[in-house]
Amino acid sequence: MKGRRFKLILGFLLLVIPLLLASIYMYNKPHLDVKKSEAAYVLTAQNLIKEYQENETTTNEKYSESVILVKGKIFEVSTLKGNSVITLKDDNSESSIICHLLPEENGKVLSLKVGQDIGIKGICTGYLLDVIMVRCTLVE
Amino acid sequence: MAKIFGLFFWLLVVNIASGQDKFLTKEGFVSFFSHSIVEDIKADNNQVxxxxxxxxxxxxxxxxxxxxxxxxxxxxxxxxxxxxxxxKYPKATFSGEITNLDEIDDTNTVTEIVGTLTVHGEKKEISTMVDIRMMDDEIVLKGDFKVDVADFKIKIPSIVANNIAKTIKVSFELHHKPYE
Known part of the structure; x- marks a missing residue:
């Protein structure tokens, strides 16, 4: 009788503890590490803007929530609340790509110059007057 | 419906953006805050x-x-x-009017904003007091208001109903610069 109860409790714990651990892990799941993630799409600033202007809805579905790597010319480098913001612009369009960088990229941004060609990896959140990218990191 | 609204927005933007007296920001700040007994939830948007x-x-x-x-x-x-x-609904929009904008000066810095807020495809009339600073090279709007989650037909599963407040506080701070 005693042994049976012990087995029951043990079985119960074996079932519950992993579930509990799994839910704690899920709850504290870290944000996607852009730096370590492979870019799902690699494209030029010009093409990204063009795709958004031609069909915003399908382009949104394609790129949002995935890490993309955009290559283009630096139009402007600025800061917002201590984080760097790099704007990539295509000469043929009024629109640009506004890339909000991760705080740890600040040091690397200092050496960048307007007009320079760079690659930026980040998460695209959509299109307003410009394409917006967040959690960006510089790619060599 | 969303397309029609989008068109209205663009007409407004194009109308607004074509003159001299326009002020704009692409880095506005909007955040929301939900307080419940289980947890506080906060989210920031710096690309408004x-x-x-x-x-x-x-x-x-x-x-x-x-x-x-x-x-x-x-x-x-x-x-x-x-x-x-x-x-389905990638954007939230607000389109409205700052009342008595011509009466704003150094001593009078509070006014009302009235307009339509669209979230999750649902429209809601909003009016809120704002702190406004008008300068030659900047217009700053600052304030907060409350919205009911239910007004925007946002479904919260009952299992997490205690984690999310019924009323959410929305704060904003927008630093507009002259638009050339």
């Missing part, structure tokens, strides 16, 4: 687009739902995928 026409007092604001950054990745995922359905 806002345009003011100083001749008419009209204001148009647009933001991307996916630009809201949460502390916990799981919350952000649930917010976008299940609650506000960002794949």
């Amino acid at each position: 687009l806002s345009i003011i026409d100083t001749t008419t007092g009209k204001i148009a604001i647009q933001l991307l739902m996916r630009s809201f950054m949460f502390e916990k990745a799981l919350m952000q995922e649930h917010f976008n995928e299940n609650y506000v359905e960002s794949h």
